[in-house]
Amino acid sequence: MTAARKRAPSARSLETRKRILDAAEKVFSRHGFDGASLREIATLADVPVGLVHHHGGSKEALFAETVRRHAGLLAEIRMRDLKALKEKGPLTLEAIMDCFFRAYQKLVNEEGDQWLDYGRLVAHVSADARWRDLAAECFDPTTQHFMEAILSLYPKATSELAATGQIFSVAAMLAFFNANWRLETLSPGASPPDMNHLVRFSAAGMKALLQAKPA
Amino acid sequence: MTAARKRAPSARSLETRKRILDAAEKVFSRHGFDGASLREIATLADVPVGLVHHHGGSKEALFAETVRRHAGLLAEIRMRDLKALKEKGPLTLEAIMDCFFRAYQKLVNEEGDQWLDYGRLVAHVSADARWRDLAAECFDPTTQHFMEAILSLYPKATSELAATGQIFSVAAMLAFFNANWRLETLSPGASPPDMNHLVRFSAAGMKALLQAKPA
DNA sequence: GTCTATAATGAGATAGAC
DNA sequence: GTCTATCTCATTATAGAC
Known part of the structure; x- marks a missing residue:
């Protein structure tokens, strides 16, 4: 087994995560991958940009996760x-x-x-x-x-x-x-x-x- | 009449311009507007970036001209x-x-x-x-x-x-x-x-x- | 017209305090 | 987990020498 399993995320975390993915879905769908910016996603989700990275990783990873x-x-x-x-x-x-x-x-x-x-x-x-x-x-x-x-x-x-x-x-x-x-x-x-x-x-x-x- | 008409461009200028538009066509068609960069276009056309602006104006204008x-x-x-x-x-x-x-x-x-x-x-x-x-x-x-x-x-x-x-x-x-x-x-x-x-x-x-x- | 250098902006990513 | 501040890089655009 690869290292220890992460603890279950808090309800707050899950909600933030959902807000970020919802915003990403909107922004990516409107501007495409290249036209979208993480900043716009963060603004729409009403979270600091850093959080987008924390939950989504890189821009590509966030895109893939949004699609998935x-x-x-x-x-x-x-x-x-x-x-x-x-x-x-x-x-x-x-x-x-x-x-x-x-x-x-x-x-x-x-x-x-x-x-x-x-x-x-x-x-x-x-x-x-x-x-x-x-x-x-x-x-x-x-x-x-x-x-x-x-x-x-x-x-x-x-x-x-x-x-x-x-x-x-x-x-x-x-x-x-x-x-x-x-x-x-x-x-x-x-x-x-x-x-x-x-x-x-x-x-x-x-x-x-x-x-x-x-x- | 609005000011004086520009002189006819030189053959060299026309050729450079064509190279830039050819490169723009390739790059824009492959990466889309947002994914394309003027630098890549300049590199492909083998001209300095400045020339791309001189001939094409802004990125949007260059795109429109390429399409037109x-x-x-x-x-x-x-x-x-x-x-x-x-x-x-x-x-x-x-x-x-x-x-x-x-x-x-x-x-x-x-x-x-x-x-x-x-x-x-x-x-x-x-x-x-x-x-x-x-x-x-x-x-x-x-x-x-x-x-x-x-x-x-x-x-x-x-x-x-x-x-x-x-x-x-x-x-x-x-x-x-x-x-x-x-x-x-x-x-x-x-x-x-x-x-x-x-x-x-x-x-x-x-x-x-x-x-x-x-x- | 051509080209170089540089300004000015905005991007993605990260480190570390809370 | 959350958030702030910052780093680093690439971009478009422009100013000015040739």
Whole structure:
């Protein structure tokens, strides 16, 4: 065993820690890793900068911890819903993709808008090769399960095509969380984006990839 | 008239300026605005840091100029190809979307891989609300033309849906330029992404949005 | 136009008192 | 655990010689 186990942290400490991670989630999700500063996080959390280091370690470690904190719950919901879907059967592509995306909306409805921040945070992780390992650790296992479920519907399709479709779909999802501002300029007065649109778009795109005739 | 016009810059000056903008394109496209440093740009361009300021002004101005430099050519090609497509007729959704995406590939084939960098740069502009005005200036006019062409095929669809589909499609395109690394982890040994996949995915997704029955 | 030197700011990280 | 003060470094930006 590696040295002595740390004592259980006090309630106060846990609360401070939560405040710091909440603030980090907000700031990182809005400005990205490079654009965020520990000082802004400390200010938002209303703690001295030193405490951010104490709880989060380096900036990179804090970022990773912020991403990891909620990844488990997201994965859990997705896997649970996918399982329920399989048991209910029969599976459809639309239902699988809906299940993948809808997890965020459920969390927003149940726990609040901080999950929108988390969605944007995931966007940054997925968009930058620097977080390759973190993304693989937090999201790939779930993604693989969904890809397998999708491939079970299209036995002739390659996993390469399913992965491509998955990447395009996740990209669209990230745009969904970020694109209010762009929608406004392209189509003034448009109502905020609807998750059903995202599901319909991605499912149709995925289907087009997987059904394609080999040349 | 506002003061005297500047003299025509020397050939040497123009060449230095090009080197700086080329370097800026590379560095900004790889690290984003916040992650990039003027020093790295200067080093890559093999000029002293001071010169970067002289030619580019502030970091923000340099970024905007880098984006603007090639936006015109991209827009021109897209508009020319769209016009040719219309004259050839009849229009199809796939052909329109192909025309929109293929411009990058044509440029890569004709002028080289720096256009892959430019594609990534566009990604950063499109993903961050901070560049709202820059994106509107450089890309929205072309995008609007393509949206109109698409809507002409689906007279009953709303411009809001077309804009949503356009945003999702551009997001997928940006993933296409960035996602080699993710494809590798999701489907090891996969060949590099194929632009035909992008076209098929986006066209099918767009069609699904525009054909949807009103509730 | 070019280049060097330097100013001015803000960053992440740390040491040590409480 | 908490907080203050400080260190060290890298950044953008500018002033001025050539």
